[in-house]
Amino acid sequence: MDPELMEKFEEMIKNETIKMGEIQGVPLPANTCHVWDLIKNFQAREDDILIATFPKAGTTWMQEIVDLIMLNGDVERSMRAPCFIKVPFIDVNAKPLMSGVEAANTMESPRLIKTHLPIQLVPPSFWEKNVKVIYLARNAKDCMVSYYHFQRMNKGLPDPGTWDEYFSSFLAGNIAWGSWFDHVIGWWKAKDERQILYVFYEDMIEDPEREIRKVSNFLGEVGDWKNNFLVAQNIIFDVEYKKKMEGSGLHFRTEL
Structure with a gap:
């Protein structure tokens, strides 16, 4: 990425607080809502792999794992670019950078794509193309604490307020990407109807080798x-x- 462009982006994030909007009752950053038609009409490809999570559930960790699997363990190639460049985040729209959808559209197949969207907001083309999805879920208590501190640091999201205020907001689902409860339950209910591998963050911590093997087997052609x-x-x-x-x-x- 152009270092000058990256510097401008970091300065913008530092000085601007993104306002919130809403899509189908789900709170989302206003910049995401502004390009919702672009996101909704995103055209998935059959060999895409989608990583879906609620925020702060181990997304980056899973992205790096899957990227390495796709590269057959080639660590040097996996270091070709930062994670947010390698794996377009289709929910994001932060100028002067390309939107996540625009970035994904420039990539060759097979693509690794990221989303925090609840299942009902996922672009329909992912289901039409029968794309494989890895959903990583983390327990609500740790997710809440991590998201709170992330929002305190990341000026691209609303100020979380005090811990007590955020505690209430989280339980009510009044935070970016909505209710943790609706998110994890929605994806859980769909896992047997779609090609969805539902992975628990705590299982990854407990036995990384076992869980990475599950991911690898899910992505491999053997048994398809x-x-x-x-x-x-x-x-x-x-x-x-x-x-x-x-x-x-x-x-x-x-x-x-």
């Missing part, structure tokens, strides 16, 4: 047949497969 084969088709296929492959000495794994 389960999302397409009907039970009857699987039976027919296995019979035919055995007939044609028997004695060949070839053995394939259909799941890991």
Whole structure:
């Protein structure tokens, strides 16, 4: 990124408090609301990967993990740019930078994309293209504390006020991206209807290797047949497969 442009952006964030707006009852930064049609009509691609979280739930951590998986563990390539450049945040609209949607549209496939949107506000094209989504959820108490301190530091969001004031605002859902409760429950209810891997932040802390393996398996092609084969088709296929492959000495794994 142009260092001069980055300096201007940082100065803007330092001196400007973004006003709030609302989309379908969900509080969002006003700048996001101003380009809502652009966000709503965003065109996903079949090989996109979407990382969805409520704010301060470990988003950056998951972005770096998935980026490394997509690069087959190439650490040097993963350091090619800051995370907010590698992974466009489609909710964001902060001039003089490109909006998140504009940034995503300039990228080659496969793209890794980020959102904090509750599930009902996710652009429909993600579902039309059957995009794989990783949703990372963090417990409400730690999320609240982290978000409070983030808002105190980040002048691009409203001043959170005192801790007692913020406590009440958080419980009422009167904060940017709305209610934590609605957010985590909405994504949870949809996880069996869509290609959504629901991951818990606390599980990541407890056993990173186990959870990263889950993410890797979810993104890999091995086992994807389960999302397409009907039970009857699987039976027919296995019979035919055995007939044609028997004695060949070839053995394939259909799941890991």
